[in-house]
Amino acid sequence: MSRGLLARLGLYAVAAWVAITLNFLLPRWMPGDPASALYARFQGRLEPSALDALRLTLGISDAPIGEQYVDYLGQLAHGELGTSLVYFPSPVSEVIAGGLGWTLFLAGGALIVAFTLGSTLGALAAWRRGGWLDSAVPPLLSLLGAFPYFWLAMAASWFLGFHLGWFPVRHAYGPEVQPGWTLAFAASTVRHAILPGATMVAASLGGWVLTMRNTMMGVLDDEPLRFAQARGLGPSRIFLHYGVRNALLPSLTSFGMALGFVLSGALLTEIVFAYPGQGYLLLQAVRGQDYPLLQGLFLTITLAVLGANAVVDVLVTALDPRTRG
Amino acid sequence: MIADRRARLGLALVLGFVSVALLGPLFVADPSAYLGPPLAPPSGDFWFGTTGQGQDVFAQTVVGARSTLLVATIVAGLTVFIGAVLGATAAYLGGVVDALLSLAVNVFLVMPGLPLIVVIAAFLPPGPVTMGVVLTLTGWPWHARVVRAQVASLRSRDFVAAAQVSGESTWRIVVVELLPNLAAVLGSSFIGALLYAVGAQVGLEFLGLGDLNAVTWGTNLYWATNDSALLTGSWWTFVPTGAGIAAFGFGLTLLGFVLDERANPRLAARGATGPGPQPTPVERADG
Numbered sequence: 001m002s003r004g005l006l007a008r009l010g011l012y013a014v015a016a017w018v019a020i021t022l023n024f025l026l027p028r029w030m031p032g033d034p035a036s037a038l039y040a041r042f043q044g045r046l047e048p049s050a051l052d053a054l055r056l057t058l059g060i061s062d063a064p065i066g067e068q069y070v071d072y073l074g075q076l077a078h079g080e081l082g083t084s085l086v087y088f089p090s091p092v093s094e095v096i097a098g099g100l101g102w103t104l105f106l107a108g109g110a111l112i113v114a115f116t117l118g119s120t121l122g123a124l125a126a127w128r129r130g131g132w133l134d135s136a137v138p139p140l141l142s143l144l145g146a147f148p149y150f151w152l153a154m155a156a157s158w159f160l161g162f163h164l165g166w167f168p169v170r171h172a173y174g175p176e177v178q179p180g181w182t183l184a185f186a187a188s189t190v191r192h193a194i195l196p197g198a199t200m201v202a203a204s205l206g207g208w209v210l211t212m213r214n215t216m217m218g219v220l221d222d223e224p225l226r227f228a229q230a231r232g233l234g235p236s237r238i239f240l241h242y243g244v245r246n247a248l249l250p251s252l253t254s255f256g257m258a259l260g261f262v263l264s265g266a267l268l269t270e271i272v273f274a275y276p277g278q279g280y281l282l283l284q285a286v287r288g289q290d291y292p293l294l295q296g297l298f299l300t301i302t303l304a305v306l307g308a309n310a311v312v313d314v315l316v317t318a319l320d321p322r323t324r325g
Numbered sequence: 326m327i328a329d330r331r332a333r334l335g336l337a338l339v340l341g342f343v344s345v346a347l348l349g350p351l352f353v354a355d356p357s358a359y360l361g362p363p364l365a366p367p368s369g370d371f372w373f374g375t376t377g378q379g380q381d382v383f384a385q386t387v388v389g390a391r392s393t394l395l396v397a398t399i400v401a402g403l404t405v406f407i408g409a410v411l412g413a414t415a416a417y418l419g420g421v422v423d424a425l426l427s428l429a430v431n432v433f434l435v436m437p438g439l440p441l442i443v444v445i446a447a448f449l450p451p452g453p454v455t456m457g458v459v460l461t462l463t464g465w466p467w468h469a470r471v472v473r474a475q476v477a478s479l480r481s482r483d484f485v486a487a488a489q490v491s492g493e494s495t496w497r498i499v500v501v502e503l504l505p506n507l508a509a510v511l512g513s514s515f516i517g518a519l520l521y522a523v524g525a526q527v528g529l530e531f532l533g534l535g536d537l538n539a540v541t542w543g544t545n546l547y548w549a550t551n552d553s554a555l556l557t558g559s560w561w562t563f564v565p566t567g568a569g570i571a572a573f574g575f576g577l578t579l580l581g582f583v584l585d586e587r588a589n590p591r592l593a594a595r596g597a598t599g600p601g602p603q604p605t606p607v608e609r610a611d612g
Contacts, residue, residue: 015432022441026448139331142582146574148527151546151567158560169555256435264439268528272550282440286447286532298444305437 005317012306019302023295024072028065081299082292086284092296095281100300102172103277106193107266110200111259117201118208119251123244125209126216138213141206149265152199153272160195167195170274196273204262211254216247249320256309263305332583338576342569346394349387356384356540364552364559374561376548385545386565393542394573396453396526400460401518407461408468409511413499415469416476426469433466439528446529452536460525468514475510476503509584516581520574527570542566 063071075081081092125134144152161169168174173188219225225242233242270279278297285294354360357380365375373382415426442463449455479485480503488498504511523542529535530543537544549563 011428011431012435014428015435018432019436019441023444026444139579142578143571143575146578147567147571148524148531148546150528150531151563151570154546154550154555154563155560155567157555158558158563162555162558163560260435260437263437264528267439268531271532272555282443283532286443286534289447291447294444294447298440301440302436306435309435 002317005313008313009310012310016303016306019299019306020073020076021069023299024069026295027291028068076299081296084293084296085290086288086293087290092292095293096278096296096300099277099281102275103263103266103270103279105189106196106270106275106277107200107263109193110197110204110266111262113197114201114204114262115208115255118205119212119244119248121205122209122212122214122251123216123239123247126213126220126247127239127243129217129220134213138206138209141209144202145204145206147203148268149200149203150268150272152203153196153269156195156199157272168192169195172276192273192275196269196275200262200266200269203265204258207258207261208251212247212251215250216243219243219247222246249316252312252316252319256312259308259312260305263301267301329583331579335576335579335583338572339580342390342394342573342576345387346390350391353384353387354381356380356388357538364554364557364562366559367561373565374559376552376562378548378552382545382561382565385540386542386569388540389542389545389566390569390573392453392539393523393526393570396456396460396541397519397522400457400464400522400526401515403457403461404464404518404522405468405511405514408465408470408514409472409504409507410499411465412469412472413476413503413507414495416473417480417495417499417503423473427473430466430469430473433463434470438463438525442525442529443532443534446534451534453539456526456529456535459529460522464518464521464525468518471510471514472507475507479503479506509587513581513584516577516584520577520581523570523574542570 079093081096084090084092084095087095121133121137125131125137128134147155157169161167168191172192173179173185174192177185177188179185220243225238228238228242266277267279267282269275270277271283274280278301281293282297284290285297359379360381361371361375361379363375363379365371365379367374371381371383373386376382376385411426412430415423442459445462446455446459449459476499485498485502488502493502526535526541527543527546530541531546531550533547535541535543535547537547545566546563549559549566552559552562554560554562
């Protein structure tokens with residue numbers, strides 16, 4: 001393994017530790033104590049003894065902070081994230097697991113489509129620098145990208161869903177199908193994913209186009225490409241073999257970075273469509289001041305993004321000889 | 326730069342919204358007052374219609390711009406300033422300081438933004454101060470990285486060596502000698518920071534993590550969803566605010582393009598900003 005890759009993987013490990021520790025410190029550092037705040041919210045409906053139970057649920061005790069930290073790490077290692085308040089008495093880990101598949105399906109699909117489509121458009125724009133594609137597409141996509149993700153989702157949901165009635169506007173599948181490995185269920189999930197997925201693609205496409213266009217321009221100005229032209233190779237061969245192939249890998253590196261952005265957008269998009277993934281859970285947690293669920297979501301999403309980044313880095317290193325130091 | 330069509334449009338959009346934010350609230354109705362029937366479509370009385378509570382959407386859009394843009398400007402200024410000072414210091418001092426700061430920056434950059442912002446904001450009392458603190462805390466690393474890279478390349482130049490030899494303090498060299506050479510980078514960073522601050526603010530408020538009694542672009546969208554704008558087809562409750570956010574953001578993006586292209590002429594499309602790099606005849610024959 002190269003030193004560069006080791007350093008990157010080390011960075012993810014440090015970031016994971018920071019996230020885990022931050023998650024431990026936040027409820028203890030912040031002004032006011034979430035347990036008391038919750039208790040106040042249910043004023044009169046809870047016995048005073050319930051306050052202690054709440055504090056326990058939130059993992060706050062009077063033990064020395066070092067001891068609490070060790071306890072916390074131990075629980076985490078067993079996948080213990082506490083008990084959700086909104087979905088009481090379900091454990092947070094169970095609630096999150098229930099929404100994970102939907103988010104992976106929706107955000108993963110949108111990310112792959114946006115990356116493929118955006119990189120193709122960007123490569124073509126760079127190839128015909130100053131052509132109609134190059135002058136029309138980036139500004140148009142930047143305009144689209146200027147809208148907040150979730151606003152595009154609202155607009156699409158109203159116009160294409162409510163007004164024209166072309167797509168379902170809420171939930172991940174219709175009430176007429178039962179979850180299971182049936183064709184009807186699969187068709188329903190796809191139909192429900194098109195609108196939220198398309199808004200996510202529309203909002204993130206511009207970034208991919210620009211990244212690919214700019215990398216590709218650098219590659220197209222390079223010596224090997226000029227040599228290929230001098231040898232009289234055909235344009236399509238130069239485009240694919242010398243241009244796209246060399247420009248794609250740096251673009252793939254930013255794939256990992258973009259994951260966090262896309263996921264953040266996906267969370268808000270899910271909310272608009274009441275799509276039962278992590279974003280919808282996040283909304284429930286915020287509205288219900290469900291701190292255990294909120295923290296569990298933060299931790300799960302952060303660690304998932306870090307893990308995905310690590311995988312992308314290992315792949316890029318394996319594919320690209322230039323990154324092997 | 327002003328001669329560039331995109332720069333002119335961008336500048337007009339940004340300045341337009343800044344004037345609306347500064348002066349607009351003086352000329353519109355009280356955005357929180359219940360003035361008309363709920364969910365009335367746009368009409369002569371209510372240009373942009375009314376909300377689910379009978380408030381004037383036009384007034385809410387105009388007044389919302391003020392709070393959102395004010396917080397965004399303060400956050401952008403702070404994040405770029407903190408990022409610039411830390412990034413420049415790290416690059417200038419090098420060694421352990423640089424290594425530690427780079428690690429901190431990279432750790433924050435690989436963590437997904439929204440969940441972090443949401444979890445911090447949820448533990449703080451809602452309001453513009455929380456918003457500012459949270460967005461500043463999470464926004465500076467990107468600028469620190471960009472400035473650090475730029476300063477690292479400036480550091481080895483002769484004028485810095487001359488300042489060191491003449492006995493200027495580190496602080497003075499960073500602020501007086503290095504920062505002015507970063508104008509283009511800082512400008513581009515500030516634009517990026519404004520975009521981030523508007524987007525993140527609106528996103529947080531949409532989730533319900535803002536002060537719900539205040540009128541901002543984010544709370545406008547929060548209430549639009551809460552009042553079931555989508556299920557009743559009341560497009561006018563969310564379209565004006567979204568169009569405002571997008572137009573302001575698009576203006577900033579255009580300005581950002583122009584700044585980036587000035588810093589890196591290779592990115593320029595031929596003829597858009599004067600003579601760019603000329604393509605080789607072979608390329609032209611293919612095109």
